[in-house]
Amino acid sequence: MARKQPPSPRETDPAASRDEQGASRRGSRRLDESLMPGGLRFGRRLWNRMRRRMKGEREPLLQSNLPLLIRVFAGFTQMDGEVAEEEVDSILGFLRYDYPETLYGELRGLYVQALNERQDLPTMAEELAGLMTDEAKLLLGVQLYTLVSRAGFKGESLVTFYLFMTNLGIASEAVDIVYQLSGEHHRDVAAPIDGMHTPLESITMGGSDSCDVFLDGVAETTRLAAFRLERLILLKNVGSDPVFARGHRLKEGDFCRLYEAQQVVMGETVVTTADLEFYFNASKDISANRLFLHAGREGQLIVEKKQSRQTEIVVTFGLRVQVTAIAPTGITLGGEILVRGEAVQATLRDRLILPNATQVLIDDLRRRSREMGGRFELEADKTEYLVSNNPDRLGAGDILLSPGAPGEILLRISCDYSARTGELEILESPLPISVEGVPAKQTTKLYDGDAITLGEGQFLRCQFSDRIIEEERNIISDLEMREITHGFRKNETALDAVSFAARRGEMICVMGPSGCGKSTLLRILAGHLRPQEGRVLLNGIDLFDEEETLRHYISFMPQDDAFDPLLTVEENVACAAAFRAPHHSSSERRRRVDAKLAELGLRERRSRLAGSAESKSLSGGERKRLNIGMDVIGISDVYLFDEPTSGLSSKDSEYVLDIIRGMAHNKIILVSIHQPSARLFYRFHKALLLDHGGKMAFFGTPRQMLTYFQRAEAEERARLPVGVRGQSLSTDPLSIDPSNSVPNAQQNQPDFIFDVLETPLRDPDGEVIYEEDNRGRVKPARRFPPSFWGDRFQSFRILKDVGEIPDPIDASLVSSRAERALPVKPKLRVRDEFVLFATHLKRSFLSKLRNRGNLVTTLLEAPALALLVATTMRYSEEGDYTFGSAFHLPTYLFLSLVVAMFLGLTNSADEIIRDRGILRRERNHFARHLYYVSGKYLSLGVFSVVQCLIYLWIGNAVLEIRDMLGWQLIWMLSANLIGVMIGLFVSSLVKDAKTALNIVPVVLVPQIILGGALIKYEEMNRSFSNAPFFRTAESVANDEDPSSRLEVPLICEFMPLRWVYEGMIVSMADHNPLSAAIHEVDAKDAYYKETYPKGTLTRDQLDDWRRWKSSRPILMGLAAQEPDEVRDRIEDVLVDLRNGTFDDLAYLDEEFDESWTEASDLYWNEKTRLLFTNAEVERLDIYREKMPNVFFGSKKLYLGQKWDTRWVNLLVVGVSLLGGFLFSVARVRYMVNRN
Known part of the structure; x- marks a missing residue:
């Protein structure tokens, strides 16, 4: 491309100008912040961080090296005074990959700004020399050299490059880089000069x-x-x-x-x-991929990791593929029979052809060797081996692990061949290493045959006697369905005797008309639905016999979106990574998320909220890719995708399927598609065609399926009368040459298959005959019913098995029975459990925080209701309003609790409903329903606290309630959490939010009626009384009623609001600051009376007792000019009493103004005190043999002991919350796991 001096970005690119201006504004803001006071600067940064978090935005660019690196790249771009598109693309590509957490727009803005400034490369090199590691310097040198090469290797450019690398501190390495990268042929590239x-x-x-x-x-x-x-x-x-x-x-x-x-x-x-x-x-000679093969009795090729007596062929994979026959065999390669003892070079496209004409692709064998793990032969003259999954840490002959382990592992194994023992030294490992199930120490003794557990399903078997270290991997290598039959309603079959097998590395299309059982089949394979008949086998093991172990290796992506719309794209994928692989370190999860976003093409959308389909935050294709990414980031071996291309354009469908196909090299993948296009159809390795009623119409490769239906059409057309044989079965009648055996273009399309499958039935005039199905819909009658195609395919299978039909397809690669083990059930550490809990909590909290409706409720609904209720209730019979004379205070307190429960109910009524799809999607992974519900409780609890505080702050200010916020918050929060509890349980019962919200009044109205405020219990229907249930024989004979009129009716005991309301009234009436001080005085008085008999007190004790008794009237009549001073004066009295310095005369001699505020008016409300006093009179009635448990009484009698009403009620509320919590967990578990 021609190069030219770049014009100003402001002139050519408005977006660049905006990016530059944005970067300038950010720099100005940083300068402004540097001039602020420390506290203000911290507050502003905290607010900006919270705002970004609420919007799902990422933190701004903070890496210390990155802005400097951008300037370096810009400086090298400016060397020849020209800018080429390739250079910009290359530089931005480097930066976006090496710093994936940054935003493209920000990178671009900084780069554009750097291009418009003059860069001092030597100074920047010296600055970077102290900031970068040697490895990072080499990486930078390689990338800078590519820029120099684009400039045409001008002398000035190379001098600048060498000078920069010298100042960076790696001058000699720069020479090596130039030598290696400047070679133009094989010898220059691969063979360095001596000593270099x-x-x-x-x-x-x-x-x-x-x-x-x-x-x-x-x-x-x-x-x-x-x-x-x-x-x-x-x-x-x-x-x-x-x-x-x-x-x-x-x-x-x-x-x-x-x-x-x-x-x-x-x-x-x-x-x-x-x-x-x-x-x-x-x-580097650090991989050991070798397979041992022999032909099985049934025509399969048996694959093993070690040589056996039956072994016929050894295939070694390296830079080249070498095939060696070690026994006489009839297997051919390249048209020639393999000769014993002769090694033949092969390519990945070559095929091994067995005597029965079946074929095996060499590339499939290479894929199988990766799955099975390596087998490393130990050398006699080498006793120490490094083991790692990072090839850079290994030398020739060391042991390279297969990919899959999280983080970087580095071990050292020392071998003593004579003693057949060894020693394991753990140098680096993000996960605990164990030997024979016992956690390994820094160094651990190894014995012959010991297995070293490295991670999920990955082991090293030490066979010192044979001088072999073998890598073992417990993975799902094959999947098989045997005669699966399932139905939902009487005489309605969803699947009918479906049988097929899939091997690792295959991507299978499940296709068929609507309602043929595609989704049912995938749900059965996922373990979500137990079939009525048949078996699902993984590695030959029944899925439903070992479901708890095997389900972790299966991922199921439903057709509908199953992600949180209020999380960003990156947050959704990160949460999925945590749920599917909690044992990975946080850095490993971040790396996997960044890589997966790049693979999905969603890196530029990482900070955008996923949103709903209506919000159009993401396009349809992006939503499907996000859905796929949340599953493929896991560690599963079997992936099931239900209609991943539905609703997408042809290009988007191809892109989505290419992403799925990219995983198929080492996974088992099944994808259901209603009717794929030709471009999609040929991307699959095999295809399964289902017809109505779950009949299996065909299973094989796409080409085989087309050939099968071409033959079927030709055969059925041949059976027609001579006059109509020229009519095609697959389309409207048209004339074709029946003698022409070459398929036309139409017959090579997937549509042709469905045309033949659903060939309409016609009358003698050629008109299509219509019929009504069992749902009342009119549709064309079919010439061949589903049973016809099912029977035909079964006949086809039988003929193929007995050899009547040639089948030159790839032979099944069957591992020996020893290789097909039951995968180990993943075990989680305490840290992993914490990761799961923290992820649930984070997802729940962020989802609630970004819910605009929730924020409006929190910030507007609570204060609006507080203002309405408090203003309406501000009334006093005495004219001038005071707290002591507030007429409606009990009503205000009750309505506050009703509001709290209402807010809790509405906040939580749709929580589980929204997450239903996500929960079912995560069913096969480390689903911790206990953590999920706990996260909901805690996140909703945070918003409950905020709502209650806002409500009380406004309501208490209007009604002049002072110094009671603590107890008010406890009871109001209790009512709110009870509402949350009920709302979550309702949300787990119903299927839509509208129904859940309709249930809210059904829950709330009984609480209001039976809560004890709207209708007093002594005025309630006496049929609700407890007396009929608790009267003794003696009381019945004497016609006595032992119950109190203030006792709570039995039905009301089940109303949570009744317990909270009683606690609130008792706390306000008897545990305000004034009452608390009087209780302390009374307690001291009782102490002297009960502890010391009359006449045994000393003078000092008598004086102290007198001071405490005389303080009671002082406290009740205490007053101050300002209300805020009253609390301080009460505390002063108590401090004086405790210190023995109280003088009642000093308080009696104080001047008193009638305008002053008395403590009793400030803390004792007449209405609440009246409720409490009446209850106490009833409770302490001396004519009763047994103290009754009255409503608003300060004490309750249970188990023969008196208990403080507050603690009893809090205990009841706590037990209710715990019970509701456990019920919610059980209900969520049932909802997710039910068929």
Whole structure:
């Protein structure tokens, strides 16, 4: 591309101008903040952080190195005074991958700003020298060299590069980088001169035998050099033919960096980053992928990790594939029978052909070798081996683990071959390592046959006697359905004797007309629905016999969106990663999230709220990709996708299916699609066709299915009368040549299959005949019913099994029975359990925080109701309002509790309903329903506290209630949490929010009627009285009623609001500051009376007793000029009493003004005191043999003991909350797990 001096970004790109202005504004804000006082600066930052969190925005760019690195890249871009599109794309690609947590817009804005400034490269190099590690410096050097290469290697550019690297502190390494990357052919790239260190690993690939990796089907002039340095993979086209990487066309000499899950296209061959990693590891001699094969009795190819007596062929995978026959065999490769003892070079496209003509692709064998793990032969002259999943930490002959373990593992194994023992030293590991189930210490003794557990289903078996260390992996390698039959209603069959098998690495399409049982089949495979007949086998083990163990290895993505719309894209994927792999470290989870967002094409949407389908926050394709990403980020082996392309355009459907197919190289994947297009259909390895009633119409490869229905149409047409044989069964009548055996274009489309399957029945005139189905819908009558296709396919299978029908398809690769073990049930540590709980809590809290309706309720509804209720209730019979004469205070307190319960109910009534899809989606993973409900309680509890505080702050200010906030908050919060409890339980019972909200009045109205305020218990229907239930024989004979008129009717005891209201009244009347002080005085008086008999007190004790008794009238008549001073004066009296310095005369001699506020008017309300006093008179009636438990009494009698009413009521509320909590957990578990 032509290069030119860039114009000002402000002139050419308004977006760039806006980005630059944004960066400038951020810099101005930082300058302004530096001039603020510390407290104000902290408050502003805290508010900005909360605001960003509520909106789902990310933190601004804070990495100390990144702004400096951006300036460095800009400086190298400016060297020749020109800017090319390739340079900008390359630089921004580097930055977006290496710093995935930053936003593209922010990176772009800083880069544009740096391009408009003059950069001092030597000074920046010296500054970076002290900030970067040596590895980071090398990575930077490689990336800067690619920029220099784009400039044409001008002398000034190379001098600038060398000077920068010298100031950075890696001058000699810069020479090595230039030497390695400047080579133009194989010898230059791969063979360094003597004594020169090569920091980069390198391999060459192409169609020539001189390449390290020979690619079949690629021209000899196509050649690619690949370099690796830690995470960086760099490609250079060293051939004359162009290649394509990341969608870019690379000419000869061009560089391109390849990122995770990306690919390069050379001719018709596609090489992925996973393939490149394998080749790099093979070049270092740290991978051991070898398989031992022999033909089975039933035509399958048996695959084993170690040699046995039956072994016929050994296949070794490295930079090249080598096939060696070690026994006489009839298996051919490349058209020639393999000869015993002769090694043959093969390509991944070659096929092994068994004597029965079935075929096995070499690439499938390589995939199987990765699944089964490596087998490492120990050398006699080497006794120490490093073991790691990072190839950079290993040397030649060391042991490279298969991918899958979280974080980085580094172990050292020392071997003593003579004693057949060894020693394990743990150098690095994010997870605990165990030996034979016992947690390993820093160094642990190893014995022959010991198994080292590394992580989820990954082990090392130490066989010192055979000088072998074998990697074992407990994974799902095959899935099989055997005669699955299921129905929902009488005479309505959903699946009818469905049988098929899937192997690891296959992607299978489940297709068929609507209502044929596709979703039912996937639910059965997921373990969500137990079939009425048949078995589902994973590794030969029944899924429903070992469901608790096997379900963790299966992921099911439902058709509908199943993510939280109020979380950002990144937060949804991060929560999914935590639920599916809580044992991973937080850094490992972040890395997986960043990589998965890039793979899904959602990196630029990471900070956007997922939103609902109506909000259009994400497009339909983006929503589907997010749905997929939440499952594929896990550690499952079987993935089930229900209609992932429904509602998408053809391009979006292809993109989604390509993402799913990208996982299929080492997973089992089933995707249901109603009627796929041709482009989608041929992306699958196999396809399962279901017809109405769950009949199995066909199972095989897409090409086989088309051939099968082409033959079926031809056969059925041949049975027609001679005059109509020219009519096609699949379309309207048209004339075709029945003798033509070559399928036309239409017959190669998936639509042709459905046309044949649903061929309409016609009358003699050729008109379609219609019929009414069992739902009353009119549809064309079918010529061939579902039972016809089901029977036909079963006949086809039988003929194929007996060999009457040739089947030149890939043979089944069957692992030996020893290789197919039951996967180990994942075990979680305490830390992992905490991760699950914290994730539930975080998701619940953020979802509630970003719910605008919830914020409006919190910030507006509570204060509005408080203002309405308090203002209406501010009335006094004496004219001038005071707290003591407030006429409606009990009513205000009761209505406050009603409001609290109402807010709790409305806040929680739809919580579980909204999460129903998410909960069912997470059913197979580490679903902790206890943590889920706990997170709901805690997050809703936070908002409950805020609502209650706002309500009380306004209501108490209007009604002049002082110094009682603590007890008021306790009782109001109790009522709110009871509402939350009931709301969550209701939410788990019903299926839609409207029904849940309609139930709120049904719950609230009985609480209001039977709560004890609207209708007094002594005035209530006497049929509700407790007397008929508790009268003794003696009282019945004497016609006596032992109950009190103030006792609570039995039915009202089940009303939570009654307990809360009683607690509130008793607290306000008897536990305000004045009453509390008088209680202390009375307690001291009682102490002297009960402890010391009359005449035994000393003078000092008598004086102290007199002071306490004389203080009672002082406290009751205490007054102050300002209300706020009254509480202080009460405290002063108590302090004087406790210190023995109280003088009642000093208080009696004080001047008193009638305008002053008395303590009794400030803390004793007449109405609440009247309720309390009446209850106490009834409770302390001396004519009763037994103290009754009256409403508003200060004490309750239970188990022969008197208990404080407050603590009794709090205990009842606590037990109610605990019971409701447990019921909610049980209900959620039932709701999620039911069929």
